[in-house]
Amino acid sequence: MYRLDEELGAICGRGFSPKGEKWESGEFVVGGALMESSLLHTSASVPAESFAPLGLFEVFLMNCSRRSFVKGMVASVGATSFLGAGSQAMAEGESMESKKPIPGKGGDIYVPYDKRTGTESFVWFTRDLSRDGLRNIYEKVAKSISGKVAIKLHTGEKNGPNIIPRDWVQDLIERDLPGAAIVETNAYYQGDRYTTEQHRETLRVNGWNFAPVDILDETGTAMLPVKGGKWFTEMAVGKNLLNYNSLVVLTHFKGHVMGGFGGSAKNIGIGCADGRIGKAMIHTREGEGQWSISGEEFMERMTESAKAVVDHFAPHIVFINVLRNMSVSCDCEGVAAQPVVTPNIGIVASLDILACDQASVDLVHALPEKDRAALFERMSSRHGFRQLSYMKEMGMGNDRYQLLDVDFSDKRIAPRDAVADVKPFVN
Numbered sequence: 001m002y003r004l005d006e007e008l009g010a011i012c013g014r015g016f017s018p019k020g021e022k023w024e025s026g027e028f029v030v031g032g033a034l035m036e037s038s039l040l041h042t043s044a045s046v047p048a049e050s051f052a053p054l055g056l057f058e059v060f061l062m063n064c065s066r067r068s069f070v071k072g073m074v075a076s077v078g079a080t081s082f083l084g085a086g087s088q089a090m091a092e093g094e095s096m097e098s099k100k101p102i103p104g105k106g107g108d109i110y111v112p113y114d115k116r117t118g119t120e121s122f123v124w125f126t127r128d129l130s131r132d133g134l135r136n137i138y139e140k141v142a143k144s145i146s147g148k149v150a151i152k153l154h155t156g157e158k159n160g161p162n163i164i165p166r167d168w169v170q171d172l173i174e175r176d177l178p179g180a181a182i183v184e185t186n187a188y189y190q191g192d193r194y195t196t197e198q199h200r201e202t203l204r205v206n207g208w209n210f211a212p213v214d215i216l217d218e219t220g221t222a223m224l225p226v227k228g229g230k231w232f233t234e235m236a237v238g239k240n241l242l243n244y245n246s247l248v249v250l251t252h253f254k255g256h257v258m259g260g261f262g263g264s265a266k267n268i269g270i271g272c273a274d275g276r277i278g279k280a281m282i283h284t285r286e287g288e289g290q291w292s293i294s295g296e297e298f299m300e301r302m303t304e305s306a307k308a309v310v311d312h313f314a315p316h317i318v319f320i321n322v323l324r325n326m327s328v329s330c331d332c333e334g335v336a337a338q339p340v341v342t343p344n345i346g347i348v349a350s351l352d353i354l355a356c357d358q359a360s361v362d363l364v365h366a367l368p369e370k371d372r373a374a375l376f377e378r379m380s381s382r383h384g385f386r387q388l389s390y391m392k393e394m395g396m397g398n399d400r401y402q403l404l405d406v407d408f409s410d411k412r413i414a415p416r417d418a419v420a421d422v423k424p425f426v427n
Contacts, residue, residue, distance in 0.1 A: 103296035107383025121352035147245025157334030162325035186275030217274035236278035255328035260384020263357035269306030299386035354397030366415035
């Protein structure tokens with residue numbers, strides 16, 4: 001079985017060398033679609049980096065049967081095209097223009113609490129934005145975590161100003177999660193984290209040196225099933241994700257240039273997808289530009305990717321969102337992020353990914369209009385609320401919840417109570 005290996009930037013697997021020599025016959029997998037090939041090869045001595053211009057792949061397939069080609073849906077011509085990752089197998093002679101999914105609507109519309117239906121989950125909240133606050137709220141969900149533990153967080157571009165403080169994470173690991181590893185994947189864009197070597201240098205610069213950091217796609221990819229998806233049947237994630245028993249999703253909640261906001265769903269939906277195949281499945285429409293998918297379709301693809309990760313770890317997965325230094329920009333923008341204007345709010349935690357992200361959005365919405373305007377405009381203009389409605393449609397959790405105040409003996413409060421005493425952000 002062959003796979004695209006993101007570290008080599010070429011194809012590697014059983015029966016051939018990754019260094020550019022001729023490759024023998026076998027099977028080839030693209031985004032879960034299996035095709036038979038009598039011969040896969042390139043010209044001799046082609047350097048591995050030639051296969052990944054701008055993070056996209058060219059693959060030359062020779063002597064493939066028509067049936068295999070159609071089943072694999074493999075299209076690869078030019079630097080702006082990409083393998084048809086995630087395409088469904090089709091019978092021979094069937095039209096290439098198969099029935100396409102239709103994205104949902106309404107991603108620009110915020111749904112108030114009294115218009116939602118269904119049961120309620122528990123979401124814990126603290127105003128204590130400190131290492132102690134993080135530890136205290138983690139204790140509320142810690143019973144679900146056991147075995148070999150991964151902590152998924154965004155470690156940031158070089159010198160990124162808004163990431164979760166390293167000393168908070170260090171204290172949590174040393175006192176509550178000894179032996180846990182921080183996990184990341186390489187980026188889909190050229191930058192400080194595009195290759196494993198660049199990524200490790202960025203980790204060093206940013207001070208993530210107090211615990212193991214596992215770059216999940218350093219040694220390749222694995223496929224996780226997407227149950228009930230309309231865009232995917234499976235998602236490519238960093239191979240090393242399968243080495244862990246539990247996942248702590250520790251998220252810096254903020255805006256996002258494409259997602260509108262980045263919460264727990266974005267953290268694992270994009271952040272666990274490997275840097276070449278999985279992220280392309282979410283971002284790139286075949287034959288179009290690298291960032292050709294946006295709006296509701298992007299939210300749905302990202303959500304399906306997140307669901308694959310949630311389903312893989314459930315029930316040994318918890319979600320913590322830190323509502324601090326909430327720029328409209330993602331941490332992937334580093335020092336180029338837009339200035340923070342939204343007040344700091346606190347930390348939320350839940351066993352329910354939808355409730356965790358929904359409560360975070362509701363807390364921002366509960367701020368005075370002048371304080372929430374920038375971040376809420378980013379959410380609405382990118383149709384980011386589709387993340388929430390699609391998680392509900394996919395059965396990933398509840399958008400109704402009991403907000404429990406950790407600072408006052410888990411008393412139930414409303415979001416407006418939680419933000420009543422927030423102060424304007426001061427840089």
